[in-house]
Amino acid sequence: MRLLLAATVASTFTAIITILYPAHASEADASLVKYGEYLAIAADCSGCHNSATKGLMAGGLALHSPMGDIFAPNITPDKKTGIGSWSEKQFADALRRGISPTRGSLYPAMPYTAYNGLIDKDIHALYSYFMLGVPAIENASKETHLPFPFFRIALPVWNYFYNRPYKIKVRKSFPQLERGRYLVDHLAHCSTCHTPRNFMLAERQDAYLGGGKVWPWTAPNITPSEQGIGEWTTKDIRLFLTEGHNQYAVAGGDMGLTVQQSLSHLTDDDIYSIALYLKSIPAYTNSPDLDKDPPKKASLSQPVTELQFNTEQQLDDQSLDGSRLYQAACSSCHGVYGEGSQDGEHPSLWTNDTIRMKQPDNLINIISYGVHYRGLDQEHAMPGFVAKLNSAQIASLTNYVRNEFSGQSSQVTAEYVKKLSLYENNDYFIIKYVKIIIILAIMCLASLITSVLFWIRRKGG
Amino acid sequence: MDNFDADVVIVGSGFLGTFVALELLNAGKSVIILEAGPELADWKVTENYRSSPRKGNFNDPFGEVPWAPNSQTKGYFTSDSGDVSNLPGGTLRIAGGTSRHWTGSTWRLLPEDMKLKTLYGVGRDWPVTYNELEPFVTEAEYYIGVNGVDSDDQSGGPYSHYPPRSKPFPLPPEAKSYMTQYIQMQLAEVGMKVVHAPCTRISQPYKGRPGCIGNNMCQPHCPIGARYSGIMSLKDATDKGARLITHAVVDRIIKGEGNRIKALSYQTPEGERKTVTAKKFVIAGHGYETPKLLLLNDIANSSSMVGRNLMCHPGLNFSFLAELELWQGRGPFISGAILDRRNLPDRDKLASLHYDILNINWTTEITAELLKRKKWLGTSLDEKIRRDLSQYIFIQSMAEDLPEPGNNVTINRNWKDSLGLPGLHIHYRLNDYTRALKLRIENDYANMLRAIRGDRLSPPQNWNAEDHIMGTVIMGDNPADSVVDRNLRTHDHENLFLVTTGVFPSSSSVNPTLTAMALAIRAGRLIAGEV
Numbered sequence: 001m002r003l004l005l006a007a008t009v010a011s012t013f014t015a016i017i018t019i020l021y022p023a024h025a026s027e028a029d030a031s032l033v034k035y036g037e038y039l040a041i042a043a044d045c046s047g048c049h050n051s052a053t054k055g056l057m058a059g060g061l062a063l064h065s066p067m068g069d070i071f072a073p074n075i076t077p078d079k080k081t082g083i084g085s086w087s088e089k090q091f092a093d094a095l096r097r098g099i100s101p102t103r104g105s106l107y108p109a110m111p112y113t114a115y116n117g118l119i120d121k122d123i124h125a126l127y128s129y130f131m132l133g134v135p136a137i138e139n140a141s142k143e144t145h146l147p148f149p150f151f152r153i154a155l156p157v158w159n160y161f162y163n164r165p166y167k168i169k170v171r172k173s174f175p176q177l178e179r180g181r182y183l184v185d186h187l188a189h190c191s192t193c194h195t196p197r198n199f200m201l202a203e204r205q206d207a208y209l210g211g212g213k214v215w216p217w218t219a220p221n222i223t224p225s226e227q228g229i230g231e232w233t234t235k236d237i238r239l240f241l242t243e244g245h246n247q248y249a250v251a252g253g254d255m256g257l258t259v260q261q262s263l264s265h266l267t268d269d270d271i272y273s274i275a276l277y278l279k280s281i282p283a284y285t286n287s288p289d290l291d292k293d294p295p296k297k298a299s300l301s302q303p304v305t306e307l308q309f310n311t312e313q314q315l316d317d318q319s320l321d322g323s324r325l326y327q328a329a330c331s332s333c334h335g336v337y338g339e340g341s342q343d344g345e346h347p348s349l350w351t352n353d354t355i356r357m358k359q360p361d362n363l364i365n366i367i368s369y370g371v372h373y374r375g376l377d378q379e380h381a382m383p384g385f386v387a388k389l390n391s392a393q394i395a396s397l398t399n400y401v402r403n404e405f406s407g408q409s410s411q412v413t414a415e416y417v418k419k420l421s422l423y424e425n426n427d428y429f430i431i432k433y434v435k436i437i438i439i440l441a442i443m444c445l446a447s448l449i450t451s452v453l454f455w456i457r458r459k460g461g
Numbered sequence: 462m463d464n465f466d467a468d469v470v471i472v473g474s475g476f477l478g479t480f481v482a483l484e485l486l487n488a489g490k491s492v493i494i495l496e497a498g499p500e501l502a503d504w505k506v507t508e509n510y511r512s513s514p515r516k517g518n519f520n521d522p523f524g525e526v527p528w529a530p531n532s533q534t535k536g537y538f539t540s541d542s543g544d545v546s547n548l549p550g551g552t553l554r555i556a557g558g559t560s561r562h563w564t565g566s567t568w569r570l571l572p573e574d575m576k577l578k579t580l581y582g583v584g585r586d587w588p589v590t591y592n593e594l595e596p597f598v599t600e601a602e603y604y605i606g607v608n609g610v611d612s613d614d615q616s617g618g619p620y621s622h623y624p625p626r627s628k629p630f631p632l633p634p635e636a637k638s639y640m641t642q643y644i645q646m647q648l649a650e651v652g653m654k655v656v657h658a659p660c661t662r663i664s665q666p667y668k669g670r671p672g673c674i675g676n677n678m679c680q681p682h683c684p685i686g687a688r689y690s691g692i693m694s695l696k697d698a699t700d701k702g703a704r705l706i707t708h709a710v711v712d713r714i715i716k717g718e719g720n721r722i723k724a725l726s727y728q729t730p731e732g733e734r735k736t737v738t739a740k741k742f743v744i745a746g747h748g749y750e751t752p753k754l755l756l757l758n759d760i761a762n763s764s765s766m767v768g769r770n771l772m773c774h775p776g777l778n779f780s781f782l783a784e785l786e787l788w789q790g791r792g793p794f795i796s797g798a799i800l801d802r803r804n805l806p807d808r809d810k811l812a813s814l815h816y817d818i819l820n821i822n823w824t825t826e827i828t829a830e831l832l833k834r835k836k837w838l839g840t841s842l843d844e845k846i847r848r849d850l851s852q853y854i855f856i857q858s859m860a861e862d863l864p865e866p867g868n869n870v871t872i873n874r875n876w877k878d879s880l881g882l883p884g885l886h887i888h889y890r891l892n893d894y895t896r897a898l899k900l901r902i903e904n905d906y907a908n909m910l911r912a913i914r915g916d917r918l919s920p921p922q923n924w925n926a927e928d929h930i931m932g933t934v935i936m937g938d939n940p941a942d943s944v945v946d947r948n949l950r951t952h953d954h955e956n957l958f959l960v961t962t963g964v965f966p967s968s969s970s971v972n973p974t975l976t977a978m979a980l981a982i983r984a985g986r987l988i989a990g991e992v
Contacts, residue, residue, distance in 0.1 A: 314524035317505035328508035332676050332684035341674070372669060381666030383686050385694060388502055 009076035027130065036129025039122055042187040042270070043115070044262035047254075048072040051141075057082075057134050058143030063109050066201075066215070067150045070109040072141040080135040088127045095123060099158060105155035107144065108162075113203065114189035117165045117182070134146045149438065162202035166191070176269075180277025183270060184209075188262065193219035193254070196287065216420045217253040218361045220290060220353065225283035227290045237275035238268075243375040247344065252366045256373030256380075264376050292356040296407045320392055322400025329385060329397070338405050345380070349405040356406040364398050364412065364420055391417040467704070468992045470739040471727055472711045475558015476974065477960045477981040478745030479703075480601070484985025486701040490992055493737055494698065495709040495727055497529035503692065506561070507684040516825045519551050519562040519681035527879035528710050528730045529554035536876045538749075538888040542926070545775050548887050550928035552747050556707055557692035559747055559928070560974070562681035564790075564794050565661045566686040566817075567607045569598055569973035571616050571624050573804050574813070576979040577967045581809040583894060584863045585966040588938045588947035589980075591624065597979035599628050605689040605978075606667035608632045609659035617654070617815075633665040635673060640787040641796040644818055644854070647912040648799070653905070655797040660816060661689040662793040677822050679794035681915070688793075696719040696872040709735070712882055714742075714758040714957075722760075722957045728880050740992045742958045745981070746929030747886055748963040749870050755934065755944075756872050757882075761951040761959070766944050768871055770864035770932035772968040775891055777899065779856045779906045779922035784914040786851035790822030795868035802901065803970060812895045813861040813970040814902070823853055854918075856909065858902055861970045862895045864932045891924055929973050931965035949984040960984055 040046070049072045051058040059074035059082075077084035083091065086101060093099045098112035106112060118126075134294045166185055195203040196212045204210075211221035211228070221228035229237065229248075238244045244251040244259040251259045263271070319325065327336065333346040340348030349355055354362045370384035385394065392414035402410035469485050471478045474496040482492045501523060509522035520533040530537035531554050534938025538549040553559040572586040572591035577584040609630035616896045634657045637645070645655040662679055665672040673687040684691070699705050709727040713738070724738045744751050752768040755761050789893030799816040829850050831837055837845045868889045876884030906921060940952035945964050960981045962973045 207941055311524045311526075314505070314509050314522070315501060315526070316501055317500075317502035319505075324508060325504060328511070328684075329504040332507070333671070333674060345672075370669065372666070379666040379672075381669060381671040383669060388504065 017343060029128065031124055032128045033133040036125035036127070037133055038265075039126050039187060040129055041262055041265050042183065044124075044188070044258060045075070047257060047261050048077050048109075051139065055135070055137050055138045057130075058137040058139045060139065062142075065107075065109060065213075066145075068144075068146045070107050070146070072109075072142045073103070074137065074139050074141045075130065076134050076137045076139075077131050078138050081138050081140045082136060083130065084136060088124065091127045091130070092120075092123045095126070098155070098163065099238040103152070103160070105152045106150070107146070107150075107155070108158070108201075111189040111192045113163050114186055114192055116163055119182075122187075129156055158200065158202070162200065164205075166205065166208055174276075176273045176276050177280060179270070180273035180275075183266075183274050188274070190222065194222050207284055207286065209278075209281065209292045211287050214254060216361060216365055217255075218357075218359055219255070220249075220357070220362075221284060221287060223281055223284040224279050225285045227285055227287060227292060228283065229278065230283065234272065234275040234279060237278060238271050240276065241266075241271050244373055245299055245344065245347060245375075247348065247351050250347055250352075250354070250366070250371055250382075251373060252354070252362060252371050253369070256371055259375060260373040264374075289357075289359040291358045293351060293358075293406045293408050295351050295356065296405065297350075301460070318390070318393075320396045322396040322398075322402075325389065325393055325397045326400055326404075329389070330401075333382070338401075349401060352405070355402055356408075358408070360398055360402065360410060360412050360416075361420060362399065364394060364417055367394055367397060367401075368417075368421060386421065390414075391421070465739050466737045467491040467739050469493075469741045469743060469988060470495065470737050471743040471745055472725065473558060473745035473747075473750070473961075474556050474695050474705060474707075475691045475745065475747075476560045476694060477962075477977055478558070478574070478743065479691060479698045480978055480981035481743050481745060481958075481960050481985035481988065482698040482703045482786050483503035483694065484982060485989045485992075486698060486703055488989035490989055492517065492522055492698070492703040494703050494705045495711050495737070495937065496554075496556050496696075496705065496707045496723070497667050498531075498553070498707065499524075499529075500556040500707050503682070503684075503686065506682045510678065510682055511764060514741055520553060523553055523555050523561060526708075526730070528708070530878045530884070532975070534878075537878070537884045538887060539873055539876075539884065540889070541970055542887060542889040543891060545773075545891050545926050547926045548773060548889055549749060549885070550926055550930065551750060552928070552930075554747075556705065557695050558688075560691035560978055563688075563690070563928075563974060564972070565683075566795060566972040567602065567605075567659045567661050567975040569607075569615065569624055569626075569659075570969050570971065570976050571804055573616070573808075574967060574969035574971075575810075583651045583809060584861075585935075585937065587966050588936060593669045594976070594979050594983065595625070595627055597982045598975060600982055601978035602974055603628070603631050604694075605661045606631055606663045606670065607659055607661050607975075608634050608657075608664045609936055610634050610657045613656045615656070615800055616804040617802065618804065629930075630659065632664050632667060635662070635792060638788075638796055639793045640789055640791070640820065640854075641818065643785065643787055644913060645797060647914075648693045648909060651908045653799050653801055653908070653911045653912075655799055655818065658795045658798040660793065660795065663687050663689075666809045673793050675792045677790050677792065677794065677820070678785065695832070708884070710880055712757060712880070713755060714754065714760045716760070716954075720954050722954050730879070732880060741958065741988050742986070743958045743960055743984075745960040748933050748961055751959055751961045751963050752933045753872065753885055753945055755959075761934070761944055761953045761957060763953050764941055764943060766866065766935055766942060768933055769866040769888055771868040771870055771887070772862045772864060772929075772965070773889065774859045774927035774929045774932040774968060774970065775862055775895060775924040776858035776860050776927065777902045777906075777923075778858065778925055779909075779919070779921045781854055781913075782849060782852040783854050783913035783979045784852070784916070786848075787854065788851050789820055789853055789855070790850075792820060794819065794821055796820040810894075810897065811901060812863075812898055814898055815859055815970045816905070817857045817859065819855040819857055821855065822850070823855070824850060827853065853918075854913065854915065856906070859927055859970050859972075860895050860902075861968050863892050863918070864935060864966060864968075865892055868932075870933055889926075896924075927972075929962065929968070931962050931968045931973055934959045934961065936964040936966050948987050949980060958984055958988060 049057045051060040057075045061072045062069040074082045076082040092103045095115040098106040193214050194209045196207050198204050209222045223232045239246040241263040251439045338349035340346045368386040371382040394412045394417045395412045398412045399410040468490040468492045470496050474494050485492050506522045515521040530553040532549045540548045542548045577586035580588045611629045612621045614623045702827040713726035715724040724736045726736045755767045795817050797818045802814040871886050871897045873884040873886040893894050934944040936945045949958045962977045
């Protein structure tokens with residue numbers, strides 16, 4: 001009896017200690033930090049904040065925005081150059097409201113418009129992970145300096161209008177759907193790339209996940225429509241998110257890295273929730289650019305080019321014959337008939353969404369830069385051809401592949417290929433016309449002031 | 462101060478020239494690379510190979526130009542080589558060098574290979590030791606990507622992890638084909654060990670290159686770039702600012718004061734002459750082209766060793782039909798090697814030797830052979846080709862030969878290319894040290910035949926030289942009997958370096974490229990420190 005009492009007292013005492021000094025409750029902390037790490041992976045923080053030379057979350061990666069380079073800061077718990085001195089409240093504000101205690105308003109390259117829906121529990125776990133689980137690294141990352149008028153001071157106005165969560169209605173409220181929505185909308189911030197942006201560079205509420213532009217890539221429509229992933233089963237989606245490829249698509253560009261660093265590490269339950277959710281959101285069909293031709297029936301009648309050679313022909317590598325370029329540069333992996341490999345490692349070109357899409361950009365990018373990422377257990381690579389073929393040859397090859405395997409009449413020019421490779425994107429209204437608008441505004445203001453002055457003088461006179 | 466066109470001018474745009482260039486560029490130096498041949502895109506080489514009936518000629522898909530003749534140009538080479546066939550072997554003159562059609566084998570030398578004289582009393586020692594060179598070998602392996610098995614004993618002995626490595630192989634070995642597994646199992650019964658042959662036909666993606674998917678045309682040209690080639694290091698060099706001048710046929714080396722080299726002079730295909738000056742000059746031509754340029758100008762030849770000591774890995778090859786269908790030709794070109802004879806105690810009397818188990822699709826050769834025998838037609842011919850191909854086995858041997866001044870390459874003034882430059886003549890006789898291996902090789906082949914239950918097809922007859930040209934500008938400490946010193950600097954000219962497999966003082970019995978890459982990196986770093 002006495003023993004029992006002693007044990008009770010002791011355990012109560014321990015419990016009190018644990019409550020009073022949570023920092024010493026190392027076991028609870030460890031699992032919290034672990035959970036925070038999982039969330040950080042799901043949110044792909046390292047995708048931008050990792051430094052190849054300095055280490056985990058040490059900052060420095062430049063994001064090439066249409067307005068100029070935006071540098072990802074050091075977010076290790078280093079007190080001087082990182083976020084070591086931030087309180088949890090400040091950390092939450094940075095994530096949800098885009099406000100940093102040191103920098104002021106963050107540029108929306110930081111996806112706070114998605115993180116705004118993160119629940120308190122997850123913020124707490126993330127904060128614990130960043131403070132306890134990430135080693136502090138002293139590295140003063142570069143400051144972002146965008147040209148006028150894209151100063152930080154203008155951001156609160158933008159935030160007032162645009163930092164709002166989506167209001168998407170899902171058909172039935174299974175817990176998986178709610179979890180999927182939380183992951184897609186908030187943690188994994190899919191809409192940051194996959195939702196088109198309006199003239200103010202904000203995501204368009206009416207075109208949720210309907211396909212965006214991450215120059216020079218196009219982030220495809222991922223709603224269950226014909227333009228999107230309507231044909232895909234949840235299994236196709238899961239395969240894509242974990243392995244980086246399925247029978248319809250390959251994760252090119254930054255999507256490859258997203259699979260590598262983030263999605264392939266999520267639990268199967270979470271991946272399934274994302275897949276289920278993406279299948280149940282409203283289908284968006286309003287981006288004619290992203291229309292896809294129906295899959296063409298594979299044909300094996302494509303003749304192999306027969307050629308006779310003399311030395312002069314052998315040394316002429318400037319041909320613009322798409323069929324010859326395809327056979328020589330592509331068929332070794334994708335097959336003489338575009339059938340791909342049996343194990344799916346080298347995609348069949350007949351079912352491929354990238355080739356069937358009306359807009360040729362992603363196909364051009366894949367031919368130019370290749371595909372490079374690590375999936376669950378394997379490295380994947382397609383070499384890029386930008387240094388091996390000239391722009392006119394890449395255009396011919398693109399046209400051949402699209403005509404042959406999707407039946408569209410493709411008219412890509414060498415100039416278009418060149419323009420795409422220059423990473424120049426001035427198509428957004430605000431960037432294209434910002435200077436004119438400002439000049440017009442100053443002229444209007446000037447003439448107004450002049451008239452007022454005239455009026456006063458005349459009145460006075 | 463004089464004005465120079467560049468800090469360093471390099472002749473030759475193959476592996477070795479570009480490896481030197483990269484070291485210089487990384488140190489912020491300016492580099493001009495002169496290449497006699499043209500540039501040719503990889504896709505075109507694939508097309509040329511596929512549409513050419515001359516599949517066995519590895520030079521064919523690269524074309525040829527009359528101002529940069531190569532080994533397939535009629536009359537450019539003449540040879541007198543006794544019972545050794547295949548000399549001169551295949552040489553290219555094209556951007557990227559002869560490495561455009563190499564197999565991609567990346568063997569390391571053994572420490573013993575570099576101390577032949579000291580340990581066995583034959584041949585010559587290297588003036589550099591294995592330990593000195595090892596870090597650079599590792600660097601080369603990591604730069605190009607090499608598959609290998611760390612635990613193997615590559616001296617053929619009972620040990621593991623030999624020769625010593627400072628870092629593990631960058632990539633794991635490729636999967637073993639059914640044929641390799643079968644041969645490995647059968648040969649184990651007669652006491653022969655089949656080990657993985659290290660190579661740069663990468664087993665998984667590395668630095669943007671895809672892994673090998675078994676197109677099985679490593680030679681002449683990997684269609685997907687899984688096998689490393691000089692065009693890749695050349696692209697690295699030009700991306701970093703090297704100035705590549707193609708169609709620049711260097712034929713004159715101009716001496717200045719104090720035996721220093723002042724300039725190089727080259728001709729364009731039209732015969733227009735141009736001169737380039739630099740602080741240092743590197744000749745990184747082929748093992749034949751480098752001595753040719755020196756002999757034409759009587760440069761670096763106070764020892765009269767330029768063009769001499771030619772070594773070429775002679776070997777006896779053996780092919781037969783296995784009892785089972787083993788389907789050679791799945792995966793990369795060489796699937797395994799037997800190193801049991803590489804470093805035996807009797808190396809003072811019998812040369813070092815290694816066997817490669819080739820893994821090539823021999824359709825063209827077998828069809829030609831069957832047509833000659835005129836026994837089969839139509840479907841019976843198809844059936845016979847299919848059957849023979851599935852059972853065909855080809856073992857290649859590569860033996861060490863010794864540097865003998867009498868084996869040489871000389872200028873042949875009876876032949877002229879489109880610029881009026883002469884051809885080359887090769888004189889080679891197999892020495893007794895290597896020839897004595899014949900019995901051992903035949904004995905081994907008989908054992909292999911028995912173990913694999915083979916049907917004899919073509920017994921080994923002629924000695925066959927490999928395309929590995931060594932010794933022609935030999936390296937050594939003594940200026941009286943060697944051309945370059947331990948740093949590849951010519952004994953005669955302080956600012957002239959020769960970076961080629963021609964500097965090898967001993968040939969060992971394995972492919973020389975990886976070691977030559979290490980020498981190139983080492984020399985490049987030294988030169989970068991001097992200019």
